[in-house]
Amino acid sequence: MKNILYVVIPCYNEEECLKETTKKLKEKLTNLIKSKKISEKSRVVYVNDGSKDKTWELIKEINKKEELFTGICLSRNRGHQNALVAGLLTAKNYADIVISMDADLQDDINAIDEMIDKYNEGNEIVYGVRNKRKKDSWFKRTTAEGFYKFMKFMGVDIVFNHADYRLTSKKVLDNFEDYKEVNLFLRGIFPLIGYKSDVVYYERNERFAGVSKYPLKKMLNFAWDGITSFSVKPIRLVLNIGIIIFAISLIMTVYSLIVKILGHTVPGWTFISCSLWLLGGIQMLSLGIIGEYIGKMYNETKQRPRFIISENLIDKGD
Numbered sequence: 001m002k003n004i005l006y007v008v009i010p011c012y013n014e015e016e017c018l019k020e021t022t023k024k025l026k027e028k029l030t031n032l033i034k035s036k037k038i039s040e041k042s043r044v045v046y047v048n049d050g051s052k053d054k055t056w057e058l059i060k061e062i063n064k065k066e067e068l069f070t071g072i073c074l075s076r077n078r079g080h081q082n083a084l085v086a087g088l089l090t091a092k093n094y095a096d097i098v099i100s101m102d103a104d105l106q107d108d109i110n111a112i113d114e115m116i117d118k119y120n121e122g123n124e125i126v127y128g129v130r131n132k133r134k135k136d137s138w139f140k141r142t143t144a145e146g147f148y149k150f151m152k153f154m155g156v157d158i159v160f161n162h163a164d165y166r167l168t169s170k171k172v173l174d175n176f177e178d179y180k181e182v183n184l185f186l187r188g189i190f191p192l193i194g195y196k197s198d199v200v201y202y203e204r205n206e207r208f209a210g211v212s213k214y215p216l217k218k219m220l221n222f223a224w225d226g227i228t229s230f231s232v233k234p235i236r237l238v239l240n241i242g243i244i245i246f247a248i249s250l251i252m253t254v255y256s257l258i259v260k261i262l263g264h265t266v267p268g269w270t271f272i273s274c275s276l277w278l279l280g281g282i283q284m285l286s287l288g289i290i291g292e293y294i295g296k297m298y299n300e301t302k303q304r305p306r307f308i309i310s311e312n313l314i315d316k317g318d
């Protein structure tokens, strides 16, 4: 049985890219269909993320001319991650496997073959991973790699150097639908879903037309979102500092009393230094404890699924 593949591509002001992208993907998909790797019902879905230029007109035009290409249009710009979700959740109703990628073809489309092979070997998620960043500027490379390391340190489980170029099966996307959170950071969610997964390495190219839609400010926001949507480590940090300061405050109290008893103080010093440390310590500790509860609430409000059953033998019966 041949799998129906849908390729989901979010597009924001990409009129300069779409023609070339369409040409390259048409070739790729046609070859895959010819070699019987995927079904002829496979499609490329362009998701227009509220573009201000002629992107949507272009998508409609392409859709008329090319059988393999179709599109959806969001009512306004909602950002890359939301556009991706819209595409993924729409595509899963028609497809067996969905691959997400960018409109600028920075991610090598030749990795698609290997992704499908890995899927056929039984992997439900295949992550595209950049093996080198030769073509990125020094600044982009250092900030990006630093970002992955920092995320790991903050306790977010992500795949190193993997962006949003990935293959997911319909099964995974059905489960993904249960993740109702509004602050989206897809690269953190897919590893959480679980299932057997693998990676495919590829070299990242330069954007062939147009400019990056991710300026530094958006990138920093994205990184901050990633950390605060997945980790309560920053809150724990406050609690730990609180505990440490409180412990020091106890030591300082004893110390002040000793100094007082030995008579080396001016009047009032003991009182002031004791209250200073004790109050500071207690405040920090209390903040940390309140933070813990907020952390719990934050996890509860996400209403993430508590488990996902990957196979169920009960229904399979005899």
Ligand code: UDP
Pocket: 009, 010, 011, 012, 013, 014, 049, 077, 078, 079, 080, 083, 101, 102, 103, 104, 106, 211, 212, 213, 214
């Ligand atoms: N994108 C989008 N909505 C936005 C910003 C970007 O759909 O608000 C799309 C964009 O069209 C592209 C992908 O997200 O297909 C990645 O953007 P870009 O290539 O500019 O990011 P970079 O590769 O520079 O990190």
Ligand code: MG
Pocket: 102, 104, 106, 207, 212
């Ligand atoms: Mg890009």
